[in-house]
Amino acid sequence: MLRRRPRGARAARAAGAERSALGLRRAALGYVGLFVALPVAALAARALADGPASLLAALRRPEAFTSLWLTFRLALALIAVNTVMGTLMAWVLVRHPFPGRSLVNALIDLPFAIPTIVTGLMLIVLYGPQGVVGRFLSERGVEIIYAKPGIVLALLFVTFPFVVRAVQPVLMELDRDMEEAAATLGASRWTVFRRVVLPALLPAILTGAALSFSRALGEFGSVIMVAGNIPLRTQTAPVYVYGEIESDNHAGALAVSLVLLLGSLFVLIVLHRLQTLGRRRDG
Amino acid sequence: MRYKRFIFNALFGIYGFGVLAAASGCGRGGDNPTDTLLLAAYTVPKEAYEREIIPTFQRHWQQKKGRRVVVQQSYEASGAQSRAVVGGFEADVVALSLEGDVDRIVEAGLITHDWHARPWNGYITRSLVVIGTRPDNPKAILDWADLARPDVEVLYPNPKTSGGAMWCVNAIWGAGLGVGGGATAAPDSAGARALVKGIQARVKVMDKSGRESVTTFERGIGDALVTYENELLLRTMQGRAISFVIPDATILIENPVAVVDRNVDKHGSREVAEEFVRFLHEEQAQHAFAHYGFRPASPKIMKEVSVHFPEPARLFTIADLGGWAQVRETLYGEDGVWTEVVQELARGR
């Protein structure tokens, strides 16, 4: 790099650029390799070391299987709520100005900034038996905290921004001419939304949903605070992995970790597809 | 444009300041002649160590050797702590909840001496598994059987992460078996299993450690809490409204302490580590433990404070249940009683 001077011959300069590009690439690959690829590979290798049979045996244990299934179901329930409410939120923020909109808009990102353990504490204070809302609900026989609704609430909190933030920019750039054209042709507002707006927003909504889903699969800090952690009933997969690590049952921890990892990979592939889909729609 | 650059530079400046501060922070390492000791303990005796035993030991070491000793402390659930030490956490002394967690370190080859060779078999404190209730016991919970009642919600920690929870389930199991107190009848496995199942069915939250279980209880969850006697004595001492009953049949908890040979040799801290463990056996330390609600392992001190620690009618030990190895297998193994009970309950729902 030092050798590259303005008066140098063009060929020499090109060779130098080539060399520095290669150096940069090596550095970048080293960075990815050391901090991400190697740890992931270590996990995968260790999980597969004893052969697929023992892996399957560990997964077939009811605690392991149920924790995965519970996590999966809760994550699905979560994205069902999140896509609807997130899209509505984005819609209101973009299309319906109201006083204080910019403040609300800024606060949407709050869950990204607040530590998950603080989230857990907040929910315990609010919905625990000593909390205002918690007392009210428990007197009426509604259990939130230390039960499944508590887990969903924690997940809703931590994934709140994903759908909103995915849909918002697309909605802002959405061409209104189409909607107006459809409206002048006599389409009802609902039809316009369904036939014109929704298809345009769909890749963004799905992107937000996929991000929420993967976050929900992995969430730990807030969930361990508010879940009852009873095996087979209120124990999610990350909490199960934690318990197995702590009790030195690496086989169980490895198997469930690997499934979670594969889940994340799957979501990444979906996201990639969605991105190319969105780009194609743009072009 | 100019102010944009200003803000960017300001952010960069803050960052630069941080780096400088970090660099200077790294510079000041303590190099005055002090000894360091790393204590890895389970969560429950934290107050006893932190507030009384360690400060007293530091004075003791100063008088004896004329040197300062810094005791670095880590308090995690017993199983987690043991796993960490095996996994490379370089604790000099471990103070754990149960024998099995020390044995895991022995098996890993980190403890090479016979830790049972110390006075009182290597244990420094004792306690009982008891039932905590709301003030004045509104649900009239008197014995284990009451915990299986449908109107009672129970808390105990998860045996997977907490040694304390194993003691709790062991107590229920032993009470159901009918061992201890000079019992002569054959152990009643079926009855014990029914009791474990009945109580597990009423469990509402299983926290990571015994400590967190008490915290959850204090947050207003549950009607009864299965935990250590010392923990509840401590909370009573700290002025919290919590009652407890000592069931007729319960288990005697014995908490071990050991020097981790490989780590003390690596750190060159054997002398101070050995002295610390010896100190824990002395009257001063045993009194301190008693003050924080533990039953002292020293028979002499125990006699002095016995008025605070009533003896239950049928007290049994882990040996009455066949020892830790067998208990781990029959209760918590892959086909263990507790494991199966949890599965059955989940399937029944």
Added chain:
Amino acid sequence: MAENATAFRRESPWGRRLLIAAVLVWFALLLLLPLAALVRGAWREGIGAGLDSLRRPEARQAFALTFWITLVAVTVNTVGGVALALVLVRQRFRGRLLLEGIVDLPFSVSPVVAGFMFLLLFGPHGWLGRWFEAGGIRVVYALPGMMLATIFVTFPFVTREVAPVFRECGLEQEEAARTLGASGWQAFWRVTLPSVRWGLAYGVTLTVARSLGEFGAVLVVSGSIIGRTQTATLHIHQAYADFHYAGAFAASLALALVSFILLACMEFLQRRARAGRS
């Protein structure tokens, strides 16, 4: 909204108000109410006691440790992230797509699993752990492990924020600078880096936010030595379990306050970045 001329736009104001109200109620219930509860909880446990507990050495050391870990994670991920973004945008080579996929992976890996990976890799029998063990360097249950775990969970932020900006601004300015006689480094410092500064700053803010708040990954690899390897979040966890509710709430509130400042930064930087791009 002056162009609301068509029939389609003349919607009933009540329907619209209802929609706004519904969304705002949802927002308040989910985000604001828990926050208010935390403030109230801290208040009820006593602000004085809370402040006192924040001043205690273990709390101060925990916050200081979080600060150092954040600093390291930010440094590594800024330098590495910018280099990686450059490579991803400007170079074509085999395996580039795979690389893109790997970059995003830490977003979706559970923090516990992330911590577990480092336990496996650097534990006494791990691939690298064996090697470090021989060299007498502790990685897991010590500071380096906690830093590695934090770097892992914050890995994608800088790369992901910077790469699109690189893509948009292209090579022209940089090449112009080169033709005018700037060296590679000069062109990078004077032209390339300033052009991505807002994206970079946003990525760094996200990195800081996540590093400050990381719990699961750090919990698994930390030895939790009070005052040594206990971060702010681990301190909150311990204080809560040790019945120091006032301390737990005060520390939570302090972290939440930092989050608010970061949030303000994010909002500002996002606007700047958007303005810079258009």
